[in-house]
Amino acid sequence: MKLRLIVPLLLLISACEKIVEDPVFSEVPAIVLLEVSQDTIVQFTEQLIVTIQYEDGDGDLGTSDPDINSIFVQDSRLEEADEYYLPPLAPEDATISITGSFDLKLSPTFLLGNGTQEISELSIYLIDRAGNKSNTLKAGPIIIKKE
Incomplete structure (x- = not known):
């Protein structure tokens, strides 16, 4: 009697087990603006910190080369973008979704x-090691004050 009850119960439990797979992201990186530390800064003295969420299908x-910049920040008042170094966010020999x-600390x-x-x-925006350019996110308006 107990065996008749246990076997269907085990089958029911195993049928309800959920298989969780790793998320699948595009190999083109995607970024989202989470936060900007402030919307008004004093020139030369206050640093702006931008928090960015990312996902990338191949990681x-x-x-690891500090001479290669992967983050590009275009100030609307300037013609050229500032470039920032980004250390590897996954082991460089791995191909994994990340x-x-x-936090990006701006000069x-x-x-x-x-x-x-x-x-x-x-x-x-970001550019990954394969040369894929992410979407471009906008931050601001940011007021820069003299003092």
Whole structure:
């Protein structure tokens, strides 16, 4: 009697077991803006920190070579983007889906003109080791004050 009850119960439990698979992401990195530390900064003295969430299907974000920059930040007031180093976010010889977040600490900025404040917007994107460019996220407006 007990055996008749146990066998169907075990079959029911095993049928309900859920197989969890690793998430599948695109090999082109995707980024999302999570937070900007502040929307008003004083030139030269205050540092802006941008928190970015990322996902990448083959895990090739960042590099161990500090001379290669993977993060690009375009200030709307300037023509050229600033470049930042990103260490590997997964072992460089692994091909795995990765997701997570990191804080990007931007260099202190300054006013370009003679006024007491300027407004900037930032466009941020990543390029992985295969050369795939992520989507571009926008941060701002950010007010830069003289003092």
